[in-house]
Amino acid sequence: MQIIQDAYAAGQLVSGRPVVEMTSGNMGAGLAVVCNIMGNPFTAVMSAGNSPARAKMLESLGARVVLVPQVDGTPGQVTGPDIQAATAEAIRLAAETQAYYVDQFNNESSVRAHFNGTGPEVWRDLNGRLDAFVAAVGSGGTFIGSSKYLKQQEPKIVCAAVEPAGAEILAAKPVLSPKHNMQGIGYGIRVPQWNPNLVDEFLAVSSAEAAHYRQRLADREGLYVGYSAAANVCASIKLIQTGRLGKSPTVVTVLCDSGLKY
Template identity: 50%
Template sequence: MAKQYGPTDIKASAIELIGNTPMVALDRIWPGPGRILAKCEFMNPGGSIKDRAALGMISGALANEQLKPNGPIVEMTGGNTGAGLAVIAAVMGHPLTLTTSAGYSPQRAVMMRALGAKLLLAPQVEGVPGKVSWQDACEALRLAESVCKEQGAFYVDQCNNTDNTRAHVETTGPEIWRQTGGRVGAFVAHVGSAGAYTGVSRYLKSQSPDVKCFVGEPAGAEAVKGLPVTKPVHMLQGSGYGNVPPLFSYDTMDGTVSVTDEEAVKYKDLLARTEGLYVGYTSAANVAAAVKLLESGQVPTDAWVVTLLNDTGLKYPE
């Protein structure tokens, strides 16, 4: 008699681990009124929300034949998109070259190299280690463009690639809506490339025009708000470069919330010690922004405010 087995749930590769991350209530940090709910994006295989964009952009490039099977890929990254691309490149067999500023955390560099990516460091010209400015990022961008030309590679171009936004319209936004049963009062997140913020906000507003969406910005680098940049160098790596990202759209925004370095450090510690969640500084700044939003009266006192825990704290030095 043939042996009978039960149903299985086995993923074919790490790529199938991307997305469908859980949502957690931060009731210890914010006991109410209202509620702060956080999407656990650090649980993606590359350790951050950027895995979603990486998959969306590579899938899009293959579909429109900008990228050939096993063809070379080049990108400039702060580290998280690079790690996501490295996961996908390892599984799909694409040679991957990444450029990054020497000022980004060395932990991210270790991960990208371990996943098989060739990593080139651009020198800092304005910031200091752990605090990367827009000028520093531009040095890494110029290096990526040069390498891409030499190799004839597909340049991902996350800051201008609309498949970045599409990935969040098609995955992150619908997951948030489903997990909350449609009870989203507000959404708040800092912007880097702006793919996640714009994609999630666009989807949530398509489901209900009553959802209020807010951009978090580092204090002193509030370009989206329209203020002059007085602090181009801050702790929120991959966010708040002091310019309005090309993928950002003002029709998705109802307001902004400013967060200081000190507030980011405070909430990074609170998340670890009261919620058991060890996340990065921008994730902590997202939670700080959600708290400030509920305290400000800009949303109803009983609102469910959703934000993103972008990446794991293991990607940062202490």
């Protein structure tokens, strides 16, 4: 909503103009809903490696879906080159249809949405009483926007970025295993809007750990979530176990998605 509203305010978008985005599903779902209401036909371009349930959901919300064949990933495991291929197709299609190309990785409104929304919501709901904020990084919107706001309120809040083990490019490690089960995060590419000053800790989670915590959240908490959400919980526990946060800390993390699409 923030992205579309900002594009309207900047005169880049008017009612009726098509909107195109490369999306693994969730940005697309949001755009589909908002574009529908605003009267902008929306096309989601995604790697064919994403689960078919994602395309089905987007189409149900009114989007047109274009699937781009995978380059080196396998179904359920979308890699950096897969994303690059889908991005190239989205850019081509946007030019061809004179559409507004959202470009979530570079779009500042994505960070602003979390700076104006998620960060203040966390701060308000906890009355400022939190020790750490933990979030996995896809486009980086969630981590960058929320951390920026929270650190402005209280610089001591530990902000921890989560990456798939073996695809820890933000932690400046070589990308050894770009394939993982955490759809929506860890593309092995440098996030354009990244701000290293916001990060106090990098945490890595393996595919096996994400799967384990996904099951554990279902068994113990009755929460049916996706792999990136499970990775966030796993990473939060790892952070607490370092002892860095002291006794009985309050850690906030994000359950990015339900498990239905995974």
